[in-house]
Amino acid sequence: MREAARAAGRSRLYDGRWRDREPAEAPAGVQAVIRLKAPLSGETLIHDRVQGRVVWQNADLDDMVILRSDGTPVYNFAVVVDDHDMGVTHVIRGVDHLTNAARQVQLYKALGWEVPAFAHVPLIHGPDGTKLSKRHGALGIEAYRAMGFLPAGLRNYLVRLGWSHGDAEIFSTEQAIKWFDIDDINKSPGRLDFAKLADVNAHYIRQASDAELIRRLKDVLPELEAGAAIAARIERVGWDKLAKALPTLKGRAKTLTELLDGAGYVTAARPLKLDDRAAKLLDAQARARLARLLGRLEAAPDWQAATLEAMVRAQAEGSGEKLGAIAQPLRAALTGSTVSPPIFDVMAVLGREETLARLRDQAR
Numbered sequence: 172m173r174e175a176a177r178a179a180g181r182s183r184l185y186d187g188r189w190r191d192r193e194p195a196e197a198p199a200g201v202q203a204v205i206r207l208k209a210p211l212s213g214e215t216l217i218h219d220r221v222q223g224r225v226v227w228q229n230a231d232l233d234d235m236v237i238l239r240s241d242g243t244p245v246y247n248f249a250v251v252v253d254d255h256d257m258g259v260t261h262v263i264r265g266v267d268h269l270t271n272a273a274r275q276v277q278l279y280k281a282l283g284w285e286v287p288a289f290a291h292v293p294l295i296h297g298p299d300g301t302k303l304s305k306r307h308g309a310l311g312i313e314a315y316r317a318m319g320f321l322p323a324g325l326r327n328y329l330v331r332l333g334w335s336h337g338d339a340e341i342f343s344t345e346q347a348i349k350w351f352d353i354d355d356i357n358k359s360p361g362r363l364d365f366a367k368l369a370d371v372n373a374h375y376i377r378q379a380s381d382a383e384l385i386r387r388l389k390d391v392l393p394e395l396e397a398g399a400a401i402a403a404r405i406e407r408v409g410w411d412k413l414a415k416a417l418p419t420l421k422g423r424a425k426t427l428t429e430l431l432d433g434a435g436y437v438t439a440a441r442p443l444k445l446d447d448r449a450a451k452l453l454d455a456q457a458r459a460r461l462a463r464l465l466g467r468l469e470a471a472p473d474w475q476a477a478t479l480e481a482m483v484r485a486q487a488e489g490s491g492e493k494l495g496a497i498a499q500p501l502r503a504a505l506t507g508s509t510v511s512p513p514i515f516d517v518m519a520v521l522g523r524e525e526t527l528a529r530l531r532d533q534a535r
Contacts, residue, residue: 262289
């Protein structure tokens with residue numbers, strides 16, 4: 172029956188042959204299904220809070236099964252009864268359930284119950300405009316946590332993905348609750364954009380207190396493949412030292428994992444492993460500069476960033492060199508990289524003893 176209807180291009184798959192017949196006419200021993208005797212003419216419509224006025228022609232809707240032959244209810248029947256019993260007034264769900272609304276409205280009316288308000292929100296698509304799948308990043312929420320996204324950042328991004336409040340891009344969860352109106356949800360699908368998500372998340376990392384970031388880092392470490400090793404390195408130097416580095420790190424990171432990467436110089440063990448660019452930078456001439464600087468720094472009256480900067484600048488001026496000629500080898504020797512937070516802040520975070528020890532490892 173279904174195949175014949177589909178071949179003829181009809182959406183009504185059941186031909187209604189038992190619609191008006193007496194139960195006594197049924198063959199003996201048959202376990203029958205129970206169907207809704209749906210209207211044959213007119214329209215079934217909803218005034219959807221997102222999609223607007225949506226209409227189905229009753230001539231296209233067949234008598235749907237509500238109880239299977241084994242007596243179990245189908246989804247559309249069960250959900251209507253369940254929602255009614257729980258006093259549900261608003262059904263908010265993905266637009267892929269819109270076709271179910273036609274069946275459910277017919278059931279509500281047949282049972283003499285008030286039809287709830289419907290709001291079918293658009294789906295999230297991948298960057299290529301196709302339905303979101305795992306290849307796009309359709310992952311469980313725990314995966315986004317493991318990637319280093321903060322809850323507030325993810326909420327902000329997701330709410331903004333299909334809804335807007337003027338030109339506001341960044342807003343707190345409390346503001347979203349205050350401003351949100353279901354009638355402002357977009358009809359068109361949103362597109363998942365990891366770069367935009369990262370930018371939003373970066374804002375929340377910058378705004379977070381050091382204490383909150385430490386707590387979040389402790390939560391995310393068990394979910395990282397190398398989390399146990401990273402945690403051990405942090406424990407070796409102490410969480411307090413990592414916290415001291417956060418003010419210069421969180422402005423450069425978009426995720427918690429980037430924050431941990433940036434903090435690598437804090438937890439690195441001596442002798443420091445140099446990346447290729449740092450190793451190339453630390454030639455014989457650069458190491459000689461570091462050796463001369465080492466003697467000056469050993470006599471530093473205090474270990475504040477401003478004091479250290481003044482001493483390095485004095486060395487550069489005294490030798491007629493640009494500051495970068497000393498600062499760049501200094502960065503390579505102390506972090507193993509040519510990229511880091513401001514080098515004098517790095518020195519202050521590492522402390523006198525660790526800084527001088529790392530310089531001695533590299534100076535000649």
